[in-house]
Amino acid sequence: GQSLEQPSEVTAVEGAIVQINCTYQTSGFYGLSWYQQHDGGAPTFLSYNALDGLEETGRFSSFLSRSDSYGYLLLQELQMKDSASYFCAVRALLDDYKLSFGAGTTVTVRA
Amino acid sequence: GAGVSQSPSNKVTEKGKDVELRCDPISGHTALYWYRQSLGQGLEFLIYFQGNSAPDKSGLPSDRFSAERTGGSVSTLTIQRTQQEDSAVYLCASSSVGIYNEQFFGPGTRLTVL
Numbered sequence: 446g447q448s449l450e451q452p453s454e455v456t457a458v459e460g461a462i463v464q465i466n467c468t469y470q471t472s473g474f475y476g477l478s479w480y481q482q483h484d485g486g487a488p489t490f491l492s493y494n495a496l497d498g499l500e501e502t503g504r505f506s507s508f509l510s511r512s513d514s515y516g517y518l519l520l521q522e523l524q525m526k527d528s529a530s531y532f533c534a535v536r537a538l539l540d541d542y543k544l545s546f547g548a549g550t551t552v553t554v555r556a
Numbered sequence: 557g558a559g560v561s562q563s564p565s566n567k568v569t570e571k572g573k574d575v576e577l578r579c580d581p582i583s584g585h586t587a588l589y590w591y592r593q594s595l596g597q598g599l600e601f602l603i604y605f606q607g608n609s610a611p612d613k614s615g616l617p618s619d620r621f622s623a624e625r626t627g628g629s630v631s632t633l634t635i636q637r638t639q640q641e642d643s644a645v646y647l648c649a650s651s652s653v654g655i656y657n658e659q660f661f662g663p664g665t666r667l668t669v670l
Contacts, residue, residue: 478657487647487661488599532598536657543589543612544659548598 447471449547456553463520467533474535477516483529528554560662568668577633581650591647638669
């Protein structure tokens with residue numbers, strides 16, 4: 446099976462940078478995904494890393510290191526609207542298209 | 557709209573009653589997933605449908621839970637003899653075949669068992 450660990454909470458001020466780490470244990474997987482969920486809303490896709498390295502999408506970047514079984518989501522120039530929960534997820538090689546999600550990190554942005 | 561829709565948005569029921577939750581996936585998406593999310597918690601996988609293959613039911617918590625997908629489109633999640641611990645938000649997602657496997661989620665059904 447798959448096991449993903451991420452911090453439960455992070456608090457930062459507007460304009461700051463936040464890094465959400467995700468460590469995983471899996472026998473093999475296609476890639477690491479990140480989803481954002483605002484309170485009371487549906488999760489929405491943010492990014493996907495199939496290969497090692499950094500993927501940048503505007504203020505958000507995601508990183509993967511397969512050799513370290515580790516990835517992170519980097520939120521830059523934090524805005525109040527970035528207050529949400531962020532989930533990492535893996536698509537395991539033996540699980541076809543099923544995703545296994547981490548427990549989520551709640552990011553709170555303060556003025 | 558063209559997104560995933562779920563109904564009802566809220567459901568309050570009495571302990572011991574059966575409930576049915578409905579999911580309409582994005583047209584053309586072959587994969588459909590059901591998740592459960594308790595307050596402040598992560599997404600708990602329940603069941604996964606892919607095309608005409610047998611569903612992956614490995615996440616269903618008990619035999620009171622079942623799901624079907626008719627015609628490769630609409631799916632219904634049924635919970636029989638509901639218990640208070642079944643109270644949660646039930647999320648449905650769909651995806652197309654592809655390397656990114658981006659899942660598109662519906663707004664969820666908030667189930668409250670009294």
